Amino acid sequence: MQYLQDTLYNWLTIKVVCEARPDDTAARDTRLLFEQMLREKHQAVILGVQKEEPFYYVEYFVNQEEKTARFPIELIDVMLGQIEAEPEKYMNYEE
Template sequence: MKSLQDAIYNWLTIKIVAEARPDDKAAKETFDLFEDILVNEFRLKDIHIQKDDVMYLVNYTIDGEAKSARFPTELIEVMHNQINQHPEKYQNYE
């Protein structure tokens, strides 16, 4: 993955899904993949998330330098909302 912004977006989006669906093996595996990309490819450490009504704020460090990324809540939660609206399309197969 070439863009750190895209990697954080994908990681956060699937993190929300994986936390809401703890028995969903595919969501967990996808979350683990994106977390590995953030940690090993982009060297992120100390990742913390804050959420308010409008935005998600992801704080992290790279090579000791504090950085952050912001994403609209609606954008991050779209996948989770789709799953909740159409659960028949997102069955958990083991």
């Protein structure tokens, strides 16, 4: 069972990758998967994301409440850092 906090973390991590690599189809598809999970499994809607040292803040709506989750920037940016350090391992393959 995946918890809402885990789904938000995974979604934000891949969202950061998608923003840095807009042509990365695998990243886009993965982001869409997590967005679907947020909607269907958790009934959550993302309202916005802010990056303010040392955190990313994700504002979302769930259970008729507006909430905020925070994640350390260094934790969220790890995947993008790995991709940028070894781009040959993360090539984009056209559909």
